[in-house]
Amino acid sequence: MRTFYFLLIALFFSINIGAQQNFEEAMQKGLSDMENIQSLEDFVEIANFFERVSVAEPNEWLPAYYSAYVNVILAFKTQDMEEKKAYLGKAEVLIDKAMETNEKESEIHTLKGMYYQAYIGLDPMNYGQLYSGKAAACFNDALEYNPDNPRPIYLQAISVMHTPEQYGGGKQRACPMFNQASEMFTHFKPEKPFYPQWGADQCEQYLQSCTETAQK
Amino acid sequence: MNTTPIKVGSLLITLLIGFNLNAQYIISGSVYDESGTPQIGANVYLKGTYIGATTGLDGRFHLNSKSNEKATLVVSYIGFESYEQEVMPGKSDSIRIKLLLQTDQLEEVVISAGTFEAGDKKRAVVLNAIDVATTANSDGDIYSALSSFPGTQKQGETGKIIVRGGDSHETNTYIDGMLVSSPYVSSMPDLPARGRFSPFMFNGIMFSTGGYSAEYGQALSSVLELKTPGLFDETVTSVSLMNVGAGLSHTNRNPRSAYSIEGFYSNLAPFFFLAQHDLDWIKVPESYSGNMSHRAKIGKTGMIKTNANYSWSNSSLNYPSNMYEFDKVELTNNNLFAASTYNTELSDKWILKTGVAYNANTDQTDVNSISLDDKITTLHARLGLNNYTSKNITLKMGSELYMLDHNFNFRDTELVEEHNMGINSLLLSAYFEGDIKLTRRFAMRFGGRGEYSDLTNTCKVAPRASMAYKVDKFSQFSVATGIYYQQARPEYLRYNGSLKFERAEHYIFNYQYQHNKRTFRTEIYHKNYNDLVTYTPGEFAEYEKLANHGQGYARGVDLFWRDNKTLKFTDYWISYSYIDTKRKYKDYPIAATPDFVSGHNLTLVYKRWINKITSQVSLSYSYSSGRPYDNPNKSDFMSELTRANHDISGNFSYITNIFGYFTVLHISVSNLLGLEKIYSYRYTENPDSPGTFQSTPLISGTRRTIIIGLFISIN
Numbered sequence: 001m002r003t004f005y006f007l008l009i010a011l012f013f014s015i016n017i018g019a020q021q022n023f024e025e026a027m028q029k030g031l032s033d034m035e036n037i038q039s040l041e042d043f044v045e046i047a048n049f050f051e052r053v054s055v056a057e058p059n060e061w062l063p064a065y066y067s068a069y070v071n072v073i074l075a076f077k078t079q080d081m082e083e084k085k086a087y088l089g090k091a092e093v094l095i096d097k098a099m100e101t102n103e104k105e106s107e108i109h110t111l112k113g114m115y116y117q118a119y120i121g122l123d124p125m126n127y128g129q130l131y132s133g134k135a136a137a138c139f140n141d142a143l144e145y146n147p148d149n150p151r152p153i154y155l156q157a158i159s160v161m162h163t164p165e166q167y168g169g170g171k172q173r174a175c176p177m178f179n180q181a182s183e184m185f186t187h188f189k190p191e192k193p194f195y196p197q198w199g200a201d202q203c204e205q206y207l208q209s210c211t212e213t214a215q216k
Numbered sequence: 217m218n219t220t221p222i223k224v225g226s227l228l229i230t231l232l233i234g235f236n237l238n239a240q241y242i243i244s245g246s247v248y249d250e251s252g253t254p255q256i257g258a259n260v261y262l263k264g265t266y267i268g269a270t271t272g273l274d275g276r277f278h279l280n281s282k283s284n285e286k287a288t289l290v291v292s293y294i295g296f297e298s299y300e301q302e303v304m305p306g307k308s309d310s311i312r313i314k315l316l317l318q319t320d321q322l323e324e325v326v327i328s329a330g331t332f333e334a335g336d337k338k339r340a341v342v343l344n345a346i347d348v349a350t351t352a353n354s355d356g357d358i359y360s361a362l363s364s365f366p367g368t369q370k371q372g373e374t375g376k377i378i379v380r381g382g383d384s385h386e387t388n389t390y391i392d393g394m395l396v397s398s399p400y401v402s403s404m405p406d407l408p409a410r411g412r413f414s415p416f417m418f419n420g421i422m423f424s425t426g427g428y429s430a431e432y433g434q435a436l437s438s439v440l441e442l443k444t445p446g447l448f449d450e451t452v453t454s455v456s457l458m459n460v461g462a463g464l465s466h467t468n469r470n471p472r473s474a475y476s477i478e479g480f481y482s483n484l485a486p487f488f489f490l491a492q493h494d495l496d497w498i499k500v501p502e503s504y505s506g507n508m509s510h511r512a513k514i515g516k517t518g519m520i521k522t523n524a525n526y527s528w529s530n531s532s533l534n535y536p537s538n539m540y541e542f543d544k545v546e547l548t549n550n551n552l553f554a555a556s557t558y559n560t561e562l563s564d565k566w567i568l569k570t571g572v573a574y575n576a577n578t579d580q581t582d583v584n585s586i587s588l589d590d591k592i593t594t595l596h597a598r599l600g601l602n603n604y605t606s607k608n609i610t611l612k613m614g615s616e617l618y619m620l621d622h623n624f625n626f627r628d629t630e631l632v633e634e635h636n637m638g639i640n641s642l643l644l645s646a647y648f649e650g651d652i653k654l655t656r657r658f659a660m661r662f663g664g665r666g667e668y669s670d671l672t673n674t675c676k677v678a679p680r681a682s683m684a685y686k687v688d689k690f691s692q693f694s695v696a697t698g699i700y701y702q703q704a705r706p707e708y709l710r711y712n713g714s715l716k717f718e719r720a721e722h723y724i725f726n727y728q729y730q731h732n733k734r735t736f737r738t739e740i741y742h743k744n745y746n747d748l749v750t751y752t753p754g755e756f757a758e759y760e761k762l763a764n765h766g767q768g769y770a771r772g773v774d775l776f777w778r779d780n781k782t783l784k785f786t787d788y789w790i791s792y793s794y795i796d797t798k799r800k801y802k803d804y805p806i807a808a809t810p811d812f813v814s815g816h817n818l819t820l821v822y823k824r825w826i827n828k829i830t831s832q833v834s835l836s837y838s839y840s841s842g843r844p845y846d847n848p849n850k851s852d853f854m855s856e857l858t859r860a861n862h863d864i865s866g867n868f869s870y871i872t873n874i875f876g877y878f879t880v881l882h883i884s885v886s887n888l889l890g891l892e893k894i895y896s897y898r899y900t901e902n903p904d905s906p907g908t909f910q911s912t913p914l915i916s917g918t919r920r921t922i923i924i925g926l927f928i929s930i931n
Contacts, residue, residue: 026266041257045270048259051292052268055261086294100516109471125785125825129346133449140450141471166830166871168878 023060026053027194030066040077046070047090054094061098061105062194068094069111069196075118084122091115106146107196113138114155135159150184151196153177154203161206175210182207241284243303245311246275247291255315258293263300281305291315348415351821352836353865355884355923358411358421359400362440364819366774366791367425367739369840371812372861372895372916375408376400378812379425380741381770381797382437382720385705389440390432391418392521394555394573395618397594399440401503402549402579404533405540407495407917412527412551417507419445425774426741427696427724430647430663430680431600431612436702436720436745446519447511448474450931458925459486465507478507482529492890492919496534498544503529518560525553539898539912546582551575562601569600569614589625592706594618608653612663618643622706637710641671643703649680657686667701672714676701690731696724704749704764712762719746733780742771748801768799768807785825793817808854809844811896814861816841831870838863845896848909858913861893874928882925890920 030049037043050067057063071091075084095115098108116135120127136159139152157177163169185200243262247255254275261268262281269277281287284306291299296315303311347361348354354361359377363370369378376384389399391413403409420443424432432439448467456463461482468475482503488495505527512520532546557571573596581588600614623638649663661682668675680698687693701717708715721744729736748766751759772795780787794816800807809815816839823834842857850856867884887893893916899909 022266041270044257048257048268048270051259052261053266055290056264056266083294090294103516104471137447137449137469140469144471164830166873168873168876173876 023053023057024193027062030063031194034066034070040074043070043074043077047074051094054097059101061102061108064094064098065108065111065196068092068098068115069198072111072115072118076121081122084118088115088118088122091118104145106142106149107151109138109142109145110149110151110155113142113152117155117159132159148184148188150181150188150203151199153184154181154199157181157203157206171210175207178203178207178210241281241306243279243281243289243305243311245277245313247271247277247293247313247315248275249296249315250317255293255296258291258296258315260289260291262303262305263288263290279305348421349882350823350832350834350867350869352823352834352867352884353819353838353863353886355410355886355921356415358413358415358440358442360410361415362423364789364791364821364836364838365423366737366776366793366817367741367772368438369793369812369814369817372893373406373408373914375403375410379438380743380772381768381795381799381810381813383810383812386435386437386702386720387440388432388435388438389442391442391523391555391573392444392557392571393441393569393598393600394557394571395434395575395594395596396553396573397575397592397596397620398551398553398577401527401529402547402551402577404531404545404547405535406914407533412553413442413525417444417509417523418442425739426722426743427682427698428680429612429661429682430649430665430678430698431614433616433645433647433665433667433678433700434618434643434702436700436718437743444509444521444523446521447472447513448476448509452929452931454930455928456480456925458923459490460484460923460925461503473510473512475510476508480505480507487921487923488918490924491921493917493921494915495917496536497532498534499530499532499546501529501531503527514558514560516561518558520556520558522556523554525551527551536912538900538910539914541901542583544582544584548580550578552577565603565605567602567604569602570598572597585628585630587625587627587629589623589627591621591623593621610651612649612651613647615644615646618645620703620706622710624707624710639671639706639709639713641669641703641709643670644668659684667717669703669717671703671709672716674716676717676719691727691729694724694726694728696722696726698722708749708751708759708762711757711759715749715762716747716764718748718764718766720744721746734782735776735778737774737776739774740772741774742769744769745799745801748799750801751803753803766799766801766804768797768801770795770797772796783824785827786823788820788822791817791819791821805853811843811845811854814840814843829870830872831868833866833868835864835866843896847897847911848899848903856897858894858896861895862891863893864888877931878929880925880927882923882927884923886921886923887916887919892916892919 030046030053034046037046047067047070050063050070054060054063054067068091071087071094075087075091078084078087092115095108095112102108113135116131116138120131120135139156142149142152157174160169160177161171161174181203185203190197247258247260249255256271256273256275258271259268260271260277260279262279267279267281269279271277284304287303287305289301289303291313293315295318297318299313299315301311348358349356351361351364353364359375360370362368363377367380371378371384374384377387378384379387389396399412400409401412422441424439426438428439448469451467451469453466461480463478463480465476465478484501488497488500505525508524510522514520528550530548532544535543535545537543553575555571555573559567559569562568576593577591579590597617598614600612603611620641626635627633645665645667647663647665649661651659651661653659663680665678665680666675667678678699678701682694682696684692684694700720700722703717704715723742724739726737726739745766745768747764748768749762750765751762754760772793775792776789778789795813796815797813798807798809819836819838821834821836823832825832839860839862841860844854845856845858846854847856865886866888867882870881872879872881894913895916896914897911898914899911903909
């Protein structure tokens, strides 16, 4: 009889562990797929994949976060204006969903800022006025929740880079920020497995273009 | 009971096999849109599981489930409504799924008769703070900027806006739903006032020129709703230096709370030095004002917003004796406005909106030997609930309390005379309204509002209704109607507390076309007025025989065209209004067009961004036809018209940086050509010896004026 209960309990646990394993496997699969993206369709598939995981695991913020992240990237990659807006609309829903359960997660605020940046990119004349303050506010909040997160600094640097000098932008102001972000990237350790790690390589590229101009 | 290990083992094996060697149950099908085109990239999955796939080139999907239990199949795809269906894995045939296009808010019908809305990110922006500041003839004043839109005109000598023939007090101003009872700064007789609040305090403006919802009451003609931002975006310190004053403000933001403080000192001496004017100031207008705002998030969806504004101002002027019975006037104003609102989601179906506002305004006027003290204190509280149970029906309900305390003191030091008058009134109201979307193209709104006044012990019910029909993606027709009540003004009530509500009926027909940053809008309206306050000018009191015997009508056409697309970096709009209105009210002997109404108003506004010099230039032209005035030498009342007025104004904003800080240099010139504007004529009290009353034109005190400002943001 004891064995029977023991086995049942073991079985129960194995199922539970299985669920946790499923989640970890799914995250592993999604993130490794993300590194091997070939085409726009692959982006769509990954966004869809993480969305499915986010629906199955309503208490985890990472799947919604990654699905939103890929949707923002899709908005940058596609050409059609309506499609871009549609991807951003999807991203917003997912970000808000992630934010609901994890309001204090710096990475989610960072992503929301990136979402506003993408919106500004659609029509800078109109959306610039509406959203540049909002993007800045998100990065501000992201740093408040985690001062060591390099991504808000890196994304802000990109904004500064693309802002004309007259409005307080330009390379001269952006490069020290890329430098700061790059420094922070080298020390950055994600809190837990699967936490966001992107941005370091792109930041280095920007930094390189900074040093190139400096040499000229 | 004795269970042998073998039995347990076999049970375990069965269980394990059950889990691992389960047959694969297949669900397959394809996804189409309404026209039958296969959809590539749709996300198809079983709810609550990791099982799912993305549709391929032919819109097909193929899922393997390890269970044959009933499951929910979900299809989600950008641009389409999400789809759900029960499935039996392995048992269903290939499923054919038709997705419905998501109804974009832009494409859906929106009730719009009478309303200009701005700041909503999904809809075309009609007017925002930057627009106000950069509209050439606005001088950064919200009300002046609104006068460049159809249906409105600015009364030159008071600076207040007139909406569709209604007196200026028939427009109510709200901040986040809370009533501002003294929205304009106090001004001397026949000198224009400005709005009390800077446009930069707000991130959205809703302006309704009629037919508004049951949420709003106690306004006969128009409602202006100003929306403040939630958490302020940035931590920033700003400095402003102008030829009308200087200010300093600081905003601080945290993820869950924010505050801002601002101080401003204004002195118009440099302004009048630069302006072309005929005013004989004893003391040029001077003022101090302070502003404090606080924001806090409460829980997941709640937000408390608090705004407080205090100002003190003083000025003194000599008036020409040929036009006025007085010569020296001194005015001191004290004003405090404080409001707090709390909005939150109670559940995913209910939203709670509450607020309290307090406004105290004191005008102390000294005219020769007479001293007047005019004090108005109001308290406004509201509690509203919105229900979103069904996707197509929104219910709004709520109640409001409005308390007014008015005190008027008159003292004559020469005659040693003193009068004290006052009223105290309490208004209670409740509203209920439903927005019903019958189809994607057809929407209706029905509502009503009950208003009770304890002063006059009257209770009125005001029904409201509107409908909108979307013809195609870009255009729609709307109609709106309703009954509107407003309590008589305190200056009348203090003589006769039993005056009833004044009453107006609105009928509005609207057509609107919006596409590609171009807007065309036209409105035809008819309004009937009843129970307007009438009086005879008293020998002892200001008003005698006060009663609600007045009536009148207003009808007209508004046209508006705005184009942000055709010319690069250019935004321009044309607004034209025609109005025909007559009223028998106040001390009018017969029904006549009031002296503040001009029949034809045309405004052209042009704005262009010049990238090379990082500047924005704006020019405006406005025309208003002559206004009626009464010539006591003629037997007919209000039978003469002034000549028409023209105005050309311009402004220029240069964006740069000083010590690396974002800086705007702003120059705004009103009435570039220095044209004389005649608003009306003033006649002598008594005729001279041949029996004629001598007239003097009432002209604008200032002609060409210049405002220069430097605004620096430090963050």
